[in-house]
Amino acid sequence: MSVILILILASLFMALVFLAGFFWAVRSGQFEDTNTPSMRILFDERMPEPGTEPAKHETPKKKISAD
Amino acid sequence: MTTTNTNIETFKYDNRIVRAFAIMTVVWGIVGMLAGMLAAVELFYPGANLNLQYITFGRLRPLHTNAVIFAFVGNGMFMGIYYSLQRLCKARMWSDKLSWFNFYGWNAIIVAAAITLPLGLTTSKEYAELEWPIDIAIAIVWVAFTINLMATIIKRRERHMYVAIWFYIATALTVAVLHIVNSMEVPAGWFKSYSMYAGVQDALVQWWYGHNAVAFFLTTPYLGMMYYFLPKAANRPVFSYRLSIIHFWALIFVYIWAGPHHLLYTALPDWAQSLGMVFSLMLIAPSWGGMLNGLLTLRGAWDKVRQDPMLKFMVVAVTAYGMATLEGPTLAIKSINSISHYTSWTIAHVHTGALGWNGFLTFSVLYYLFPRLYKTNLWSTKLANYHFWIALLGMMFYIVPIYVAGVTEGLMWKQFNKDGFLQYPNFLETVVQIIPMYKLRAIGGTLYISGMFLMAYNLYKTAKAGVFEPDTEAQAAPLTRDYTEKPGKHFWHHWLESKPIIFTGLAIIAVLIGGAVEIIPMFLIKENVPTISSVKPYTPLELMGRDIYIREGCVGCHSQMIRPFRSETERYGEYSKAGEFVYDHPFLWGSKRTGPDLHRIGGKYPDAWHYNHLENPRSTSPGSIMPNYPWLLSQDLDTNALPARISALRKVGVPYPVGFENGDAQKDMQAQQAKVVTDLKVGMVTADPNKEIIALIAYLQRLGTDIKAAPVAPAAPLTTK
Numbered sequence: 108m109s110v111i112l113i114l115i116l117a118s119l120f121m122a123l124v125f126l127a128g129f130f131w132a133v134r135s136g137q138f139e140d141t142n143t144p145s146m147r148i149l150f151d152e153r154m155p156e157p158g159t160e161p162a163k164h165e166t167p168k169k170k171i172s173a174d
Numbered sequence: 175m176t177t178t179n180t181n182i183e184t185f186k187y188d189n190r191i192v193r194a195f196a197i198m199t200v201v202w203g204i205v206g207m208l209a210g211m212l213a214a215v216e217l218f219y220p221g222a223n224l225n226l227q228y229i230t231f232g233r234l235r236p237l238h239t240n241a242v243i244f245a246f247v248g249n250g251m252f253m254g255i256y257y258s259l260q261r262l263c264k265a266r267m268w269s270d271k272l273s274w275f276n277f278y279g280w281n282a283i284i285v286a287a288a289i290t291l292p293l294g295l296t297t298s299k300e301y302a303e304l305e306w307p308i309d310i311a312i313a314i315v316w317v318a319f320t321i322n323l324m325a326t327i328i329k330r331r332e333r334h335m336y337v338a339i340w341f342y343i344a345t346a347l348t349v350a351v352l353h354i355v356n357s358m359e360v361p362a363g364w365f366k367s368y369s370m371y372a373g374v375q376d377a378l379v380q381w382w383y384g385h386n387a388v389a390f391f392l393t394t395p396y397l398g399m400m401y402y403f404l405p406k407a408a409n410r411p412v413f414s415y416r417l418s419i420i421h422f423w424a425l426i427f428v429y430i431w432a433g434p435h436h437l438l439y440t441a442l443p444d445w446a447q448s449l450g451m452v453f454s455l456m457l458i459a460p461s462w463g464g465m466l467n468g469l470l471t472l473r474g475a476w477d478k479v480r481q482d483p484m485l486k487f488m489v490v491a492v493t494a495y496g497m498a499t500l501e502g503p504t505l506a507i508k509s510i511n512s513i514s515h516y517t518s519w520t521i522a523h524v525h526t527g528a529l530g531w532n533g534f535l536t537f538s539v540l541y542y543l544f545p546r547l548y549k550t551n552l553w554s555t556k557l558a559n560y561h562f563w564i565a566l567l568g569m570m571f572y573i574v575p576i577y578v579a580g581v582t583e584g585l586m587w588k589q590f591n592k593d594g595f596l597q598y599p600n601f602l603e604t605v606v607q608i609i610p611m612y613k614l615r616a617i618g619g620t621l622y623i624s625g626m627f628l629m630a631y632n633l634y635k636t637a638k639a640g641v642f643e644p645d646t647e648a649q650a651a652p653l654t655r656d657y658t659e660k661p662g663k664h665f666w667h668h669w670l671e672s673k674p675i676i677f678t679g680l681a682i683i684a685v686l687i688g689g690a691v692e693i694i695p696m697f698l699i700k701e702n703v704p705t706i707s708s709v710k711p712y713t714p715l716e717l718m719g720r721d722i723y724i725r726e727g728c729v730g731c732h733s734q735m736i737r738p739f740r741s742e743t744e745r746y747g748e749y750s751k752a753g754e755f756v757y758d759h760p761f762l763w764g765s766k767r768t769g770p771d772l773h774r775i776g777g778k779y780p781d782a783w784h785y786n787h788l789e790n791p792r793s794t795s796p797g798s799i800m801p802n803y804p805w806l807l808s809q810d811l812d813t814n815a816l817p818a819r820i821s822a823l824r825k826v827g828v829p830y831p832v833g834f835e836n837g838d839a840q841k842d843m844q845a846q847q848a849k850v851v852t853d854l855k856v857g858m859v860t861a862d863p864n865k866e867i868i869a870l871i872a873y874l875q876r877l878g879t880d881i882k883a884a885p886v887a888p889a890a891p892l893t894t895k
């Protein structure tokens with residue numbers, strides 16, 4: 108049963124890695140804006156039709172129509 | 175957060191790698207489900223293997239599970255990750271070479287699995303059956319994938335990391351740790367190894383791994399994919415982005431502790447069982463957070479669901495996820511688990527998640543991707559709709575009969591008549607009772623796989639009708655950097671400083687592997703003091719027999735763990751103690767009783783009974799669904815393998831005397847072989863001592879007999895269940 112020590116240590120290690128990741132995320136502002144990311148992904152990647160110009164570039168602030 | 179940056183870069187998303195993974199997803203899906211179909215048929219028609227040893231249920235089951243989990247879901251996850259990650263990061267994969275190494279490496283591993291598993295080259299540990307050379311390959315390919323993933327994230331052009339990316343990171347990092355810890359094994363041949371852990375230890379590591387494989391291989395990558403593909407397809411933002419963040423972090427923290435729910439009422443300590451149960455129940459919250467978030471995203475878009483087959487599949491997938499993540503915690507409650515464990519209920523639960531969540535989400539993503547990769551509409555929406563309804567029906571035909579079977583089994587096993595005896599003392603009575611359910615399930619499987627063929631055809635026609643776009647061009651500004659690199663004298667210093675994450679990651683991996691290799695044996699070999707003095711290592715002949723038991727996959731149908739319930743002790747004998755398994759490398763507790771528990775089979779039947787039963791189970795047990803094993807009677811025992819196996823087991827702490835394998839072991843084996851042959855003669859069976867069946871009989875007759883060697887006072891009062 109003593110192997111449970113190893114499992115707890117490994118799990119704790121993973122938990123600490125993710126905790127560190129969480130702190131990094133908070134510090135680097137990943138959670139400052141929880142509104143626009145969900146909409147940002149909808150404006151990516153316009154598939155070019157054959158014969159038209161390639162994809163237009165993104166501007167950070169886009170007028171978003173109300174849902 | 176506006177950064178005026180005239181430095182717009184043009185780059186291309188790699189679609190070739192996505193297409194490659196997509197195609198293999200479909201191919202392996204069909205292969206894995208065909209294996210499942212055959213297995214399903216074998217359960218009511220044991221002759222379906224046509225007397226071929228390579229496709230008995232015992233050898234086929236791991237082929238099926240590995241194919242659908244690692245080949246089908248594995249390729250599916252890479253397909254979804256490679257497509258969505260690039261677009262979420264606004265960056266091409268960091269290394270095309272690593273992408274293709276990932277693809278060819280992973281699929282080569284699967285081919286290796288398809289070859290080795292039918293040959294019986296297996297560790298017997300569920301979802302970790304592949305032997306040690308393949309385990310090493312998995313580690314290498316997985317590290318390559320992780321590096322490619324992390325480096326792509328680091329060089330992203332979109333600072334905010336969308337929630338799907340977090341799910342992918344959790345997948346990559348955790349699977350690496352799980353795989354390495356659970357695959358600690360000592361080789362005893364090119365495709366034979368013994369787990370470093372034994373008995374209870376091995377069980378705990380195995381199910382810590384097993385449940386987290388569900389969490390971080392079957393769940394987190396697919397949740398990430400759900401969070402990308404569902405909003406994109408519905409053209410609606412995720413219902414609550416805040417909720418997605420919260421439930422991600424809650425999910426990954428809680429999941430790791432749920433493993434013990436696979437070991438309830440076994441020889442695992444009570445507090446560990448309770449811990450697993452409580453954390454499993456807590457898991458309902460973050461899991462349903464994900465489900466509700468997904469479904470509520472479709473508010474106002476339900477008309478799209480009606481029209482788009484891709485969304486139909488997605489809705490069912492997310493709903494099935496909710497069902498499975500409510501049922502799982504329910505099954506983790508000890509009192510319910512006491513009825514469900516070892517029954518078909520577990521199988522039904524698995525397939526709700528597998529067919530519903532993993533299957534349907536994979537189909538959804540495939541229907542989304544192919545038109546976009548080939549820049550054309552899906553060839554036939556009608557066919558996709560047929561696929562949807564047929565697959566859904568198939569799912570129902572699978573799950574409902576198997577639920578009924580599971581509850582029937584559980585209740586029949588526990589039934590006592592009014593005189594206090596077992597109502598159904600013959601295990602076969604239960605088997606026969608549920609055969610109709612097995613047949614219905616096979617119908618379900620047939621429907622489900624028919625849908626797969628419809629999908630394959632539809633996607634093929636879509637590809638033919640379209641023009642593949644190998645790269646999708648995109649434009650974005652790079653992230654502003656904090657400083658610029660200074661070439662020259664301090665180059666390496668700055669280089670390392672600027673790559674802290676990669677550096678840390680590599681360091682962590684190195685420390686982890688090094689630590690694991692050093693720490694684990696230290697703990698385990700020290701602990702290998704038997705807690706029951708009469709328990710001794712297996713004899714050489716019994717060892718060879720045990721390896722045959724592992725090879726044939728007997729553990730797939732037979733458990734070796736009698737729980738402390740009166741219904742079990744009446745049927746099987748004294749309940750199983752932790753100390754009896756100290757030399758079991760690997761443990762063979764099993765998780766399903768298609769046939770009866772075997773932990774106390776030793777001495778119950780004469781050798782000749784076993785001989786006849788293994789040759790043709792129906793000769794001793796009419797109605798049995800166990801296949802025939804005639805090759806055990808004709809194949810010679812591979813005695814040359816013995817020395818390597820004994821020395822390997824000594825390395826993991828089994829106290830065979832030094833030099834035992836240089837002659838004494840062989841003498842011991844020959845003496846025991848002769849004894850078995852003599853016993854068989856008494857039962858009117860003439861046998862060659864050098865055949866495999868002699869070894870297997872010796873092993874079976876040893877099972878559970880050690881504690882009878884010395885009188886043992888009864889322990890705590892038994893639970894009456």
